[in-house]
Amino acid sequence: MEPTAPFPRRSGTxxxxxxxxxAEDAGEVARIQAVTWRTAYRTLLPPDVLDGWDEEAAADAWRTAVVSPPTPAHGVLVALERDAPVGFAAYGPAGPDAGAAPxxxxxxxxxxxxxxxPRWGRRGHGSRLLAAVVDLARAAHVxxxxxxxxxxxxxxARFFGSAGWAPEGWVRTLDTGAVPLRETRWYTLIEEADDNP
Incomplete structure (x- = not known):
């Protein structure tokens, strides 16, 4: 699922x-992750994870993810307002989930x-990122x-639900070093594009 072209959109002016x-987006991606986690996940993640955030190390990790992804099916997309990154999505092949049904x-x-x-929320950036991942998946016949x-x-949950996604009922628990973080698996099925006009 290697991206080959941008996904331009216009909104108002x-x-x-x-x-x-x-590679040069890595610092902004790390900053967006830090500010979003500190805003949205303050009650979900341990304070030492949020307050001890090493933005430089995170930027290095994101730079590696962009420049040397583990497989061609892994990728990182950025949402831009004019030329400034305001959001991002990272994706890749789903691995096997221990204990989960096929x-x-x-x-x-x-x-x-x-x-x-959060400063750029409710402007459609999340929806554009999600649509771009769907387009790439469809092009790769996923x-x-x-x-x-x-x-x-x-x-x-509201965002993904409004895009037609649904929870499957599968739950996993992540060790965050403090209170365990429970996550549920959400999914959607997409149709392949018809190659015949």
């Missing part, structure tokens, strides 16, 4: 778009994270997308 992330629809692409800087969402993250 401001140009907005989604494109594959570049996935309807076969192999899946998993959205590992989709975040928009018909199933999934994401793990914290159970208490009602804002993300």
């Amino acid at each position: 401001a140009e907005v778009s989604v494109r594959p992330a570049r 996935r309807p629809g076969g192999a899946a692409t998993e959205i590992a994270t989709l975040l928009v800087d 018909t199933r997308l999934q994401a793990w969402l914290p159970e208490e993250d009602t804002a993300s």
